[in-house]
Every structure is written in structure tokens, then in C-alpha cells.
Amino acid sequence: MCGIVGAVAQRDVAEILVEGLRRLEYRGYDSAGVAVLNNGELSRTRRVGKVQELSSALDEQPLVGGTGIAHTRWATHGEPSERNAHPHESEGNIAVVHNGIIENHNKLREMLKGLGYRFASDTDTEVICHLVHHELKSHDSLLAAVQATVKQLEGAYGTVVIDRTDSERMIVARSGSPLVIGYGLGENFVASDQLALLPVTRSFAFLEEGDVAEVTRREVNIFDVDGNTVEREVKESEVTHDAGDKGEYRHYMLKEIYEQPTAIAHTLEGRIAAGKVLDSAFGENAAEFLKDIKHVQIIACGTSYHAGMAARYWLEDWAGVSCNVEIASEFRYRKSHLFPNSLLVTISQSGETADTLAAMRLAKEMGYKATLTICNAPGSSLVRESDMAYMMKAGAEIGVASTKAFTVQLAGLLMLTTAIGRHNGMSAEMEAEITQSLQSMPAKVEQALSLDDAIAELAEDFADKHHALFLGRGDQYPIAMEGALKLKEISYIHAEAYASGELKHGPLALIDADMPVIVVAPNNELLEKLKSNVEEVRARGGLMYVFADKDAEFESDDTMKVIPVPHCDEFMAPLIYTIPLQLLSYHVALIKGTDVDQPRNLAKSVTVE
Ligand code: HGA
DSSP states (O other): OOEEEEEEOSSOOHHHHHHHHHHTGGGOOSEEEEEEEETTEEEEEEEESOHHHHHHHHHHSOOOOSEEEEEEEOOSSSOSSTTTSSOEEETTTEEEEEESOBTTHHHHHHHHHHTTOOOOSSOSTHHHHHHHHHHHTTSSSHHHHHHHHHTTOOBOEEEEEEETTEEEEEEEEEEBSOOEEEEOSSOEEEESSGGGGTTTOOEEEEOOTTOEEEEESSOEEEEOTTSOEEOOOOEEOOSOGGGGOOTTOSSHHHHHHHTHHHHHHHHHTTSEETTEEOGGGGOTTHHHHHTTOOEEEEEEOHHHHHHHHHHHHHHHHTSOOEEEEEEHHHHTTSOOOOOTTEEEEEEESSSOOHHHHHHHHHHHHHTOSEEEEEESOTTOHHHHHSSEEEEOOOOOOOSSSOSHHHHHHHHHHHHHHHHHHGGGTOOHHHHHHHHHHHHHHHHHHHHHHTTHHHHHHHHGGGTTOSEEEEEEOGGGHHHHHHHHHHHHHHHOOEEEEEEGGGGGGTGGGGOSTTSEEEEEEOSSTTHHHHHHHHHHHHTTTOEEEEEEEGGGOOOOBTTEEEEEEOOOOTTTHHHHHHHHHHHHHHHHHHHHTOOSSSOTTOOSSOOOO
């Protein structure tokens, strides 16, 4: 959350910064701002709303200068407004952008007020710039002042600081919120995600926890939490340059839905051979770590949590190990029991999800046998700090509502199921069946995408509805949950998911003609049970939309619309049934005219608690 871009160059940087913000807009979009230094002058422009508002303001009144910082905000402290937009300033000299939450901001604010500082915003961030200004009085460099400042901060920050009187440098610090340095020729950059900087460089170094860096045109000096000079490996990015383009699609979300066959195929590439999932798919020493695992604890948030929920069915059913799945923000604040030979699995698209990261660190202290992350961002904190990493190759996901990351996570978790199952009695035949299913997924997803037009028509029925109920059983229950989440996120229709066996324990009371009920019905061993649940809804006048296998023998009538889903095996069914639900939420949102890629109040890459 919150996008940060900074640059020190010989050329004017405002345009580079704004293009960077555009590419980071998925991280927050309630306001945006930029500040640049030019010959001892600090100029700043901020606007409420999207980056386009800022860009138009800069078209009218351009900012000139070779050193600058910029920010797109997802507010945590203080309403979205121009006065709360970053960069924040102190005494016209210091400008700061920040991603994260300063938890002791009230105490620091009182202290700084006592020193005579006046606050111009309601943000926690503003304490950083006044503190730096104050520390500069007793330190001889901006670097030293920032180092002294961050020692006083509690909470999380990725922050970039510039000083009007020293236009040659920016100081960058991270703890809890990601920052990456981009290396150019005679110019250097910083951003909260490398995607922002791809138009200007492909060489990146990720800062580590507690790092502070001094970035000038010619040099980048990095210091660890104790102030020692450290090297952070500079790597060439593998992210494709056009990752930030919508191409022919109207929205990133639709593009990403359609990218799923390729994303899954890329992720499987080189990871399956002779009917087996290669242990190396999970990292270098994975074979050693995975062989004694008897219990798996999965930790995730949001969509990733739903992927974990589906995997629980697979790990217990097919891999013969016990499995718990928990939301990261719950796990990290309660005392949990550690089973012997436990593997902790985190799932996070960005690899920077604050709660998931904290939960993983806690699990390490608790003594888990190993940690594995399933992640789409190479070099992210979760990848660096976990013993093993299953790198998704979904490509950049920009739409705030996750689509391709979810299905690629499911594919990864199915691979993990076989890798663990192999040591716990899974037969070679079963592993071969699963790997075959994995390999035919891209083509099957392609077939499921051909439902697009039919679903677009169906979506008309939902546009005037305020509530919807999603039903599934077994490993389709998490898919129903994910379907409900998608609808909520982008169309703002209140949607709930239930394991359909739960209907009679409460939700049946809600059924009437205004409450559409969406059912996911593959042809599996729970089909007859599901059919009984469908009858319970029908008997109470409910209107149903059933996504069903052709062999499941559902027929459309006055109370039920049946949408035939391509026939698929049980291993890939959760993934395949996800596709029509993604399309449904997309088309409902289109009809409702909501902001599909940047739904209200949300943002991607949740780097704050
Ligand atoms: N706390 C700061 C920054 C918010 C943030 O990092 N969001 O992801 C603010 O509210 O401005």
C-alpha cells in the first residue's frame, strides 16, 4: 500500500516520478503528490484523487528539478485530503514520503509540538519530517539526522527524505515496508515496487529490514540497522517491461483473468518431470525440509487465505498430513499450539503483506521445522526470510481484486500437496494423475474463459441486487468464499459464502426472490448432498444460478439458471470453477459502473497492519 517513488538525476524528474506513481496506483489512490528540489528551492504539488489529477496539475504548472520524491496514498491516519497527502514538509526545508504506520506518533507529536513545531496534517507521517528537521540541528548530515530519527520511530515505515539545502541526495529507510533501489547511469532511483522504475532501469537492490541508504546521482551507500556499511545484491529484473500496460483490455482485471492460462503454464514450466513434482520447485533444500512434515499451518489474508482453505482439503485428503489454515492477523496475536514436524506455509501475492510477514516471523521464533512462502514477488520480504519459496510466475497483478494470483496459488498448493504426499503414502499413480491434471489446467482454463459472453448476459440479473449468497461444499466452499469476495470487492454488492450444509443453521432465513444464490456444483462425491441443499433453497422461493458440470444433471427452469462449466477432474475443479465467478463479478461491476481496477477504500499489497 502507498506507492513511493524517488529520483536523483541530472534531468528533470517530475515526469519520471508521475509515471512511476501511475504504475503504483494499485497501491493506493486517494491522493497523490510530488516534491522536487531545484537550486535550493523545494516545490511541491499535491492533489486529492487519482494520479491523473496530479498529472493534470503538473501539466498546468510543471515542477522543475533533478531530485524529487512522489507518493500515492492509501490513508491510514487522517482523511484523504490535500493537506494529508504526501510529501509532507517541515519548515519548508525537509520533505518526506512514507508508507506504513508510525505507532508512537501521538507521543512524538506532543514532544515536537513542545519544541515549537506546527502540524499541518492529521497524518502519523508528519512526525517523521519534523523529527528529521529537529535532528538536523544536532547532526552534521541528512543521513545522520535520518538515522537518529528512525531510532525513535515505532511501527512500520518505508520512507524517503529530501532536504532543500542539499539537493544532491535523498535518504531512504525501511522497516516493515518494502523499498527497492533502482540503479541508473549517472542517476539513481527508489520505489516501493520495482514496477514503478522499469521505464528507467532494470537493476535493483532490495533494502533489508532496518536499512538506511544514502542515494546520490553517482552513489548508493547502504547502512544496516547498526549503522555498518553493507552491500545489498544488485539484480537484473525479470519483470517484463509491459507489465504495467492494459493492452487491448478495458481493465487490468479482465486482462489478468485472461492471462490465467499463460500464468499457470509459466508457473508449471520446469517443475514437473516424469509424472512427479520436482522438490526444487520449492527452493534449493526443499527435499530435506519436506520429507518429515506431518502438519502444515497455512497463514494468509484475503484471497490468499481462500487458496489456503482449499489446500487444507487436499493436504488432509491426499497428502495424509493434518493442516490448519488461519488468517494472519489472528494467528499473530494469539497463542497457538505447535505440532511436531510442522511446516509453516505463507501465501501472499506481494510477499510484503504486513500481517503475514509478522506471522511468519513469529512462527520462526516458535520453532516451526521450516517455513515456505507461495509468492509472486521475487526478492520480497517473505521470499527472503522464508526457508523455502515457491515462486509464482503470474506476472505483475495490477487489478486490486486478485484473479490470476489466486489460480496460480491453487496450482502451487496442489504441487505442494504432492511433494508432501510423496513422503506420507501418496501413491505414484495418484501423483501422476495430479501432475497430469496440473499440465492440462491451462487448456481447461481457456475453455472456461469461453463462458465470458454467457456470463456477461447473466450479470444483468445482479445489477439491481443488494445481496447475494454463494454456496459450495468441500474444496468448493473456499471457491464460493472467493466468489463472494470478488463480488463484494468490485461491485459493492454484499455477498456471503456458506458451506451449503450450513444453510439450515441460519442463512435459509435470508432466502427470497431478491437474494440470488450462486452455487458451484462440479460432479463430485458431494453432488447429491449439494442437490438437497439446492432443493432447500428452491422450496423457499430462492433464485439460483448454478455453475455445474454437464454430468451433474441440473436443468434450468423458472427458479434456476444452469451455466454448464467444462468437464474437469476433481484436482483442478476448484481452479476451473473460480473462472466463471471471476467473470461474473467483473461483468456485474461493469454494469454497475464501479471502478473495477481500483475499487473504493481498497488497495493492493497490504503493507500496513
Ligand atoms: N500512515 C500514512 C501512510 C499510509 C500507508 O502507508 N498506507 O499504505 C498515511 O496515512 O498517510
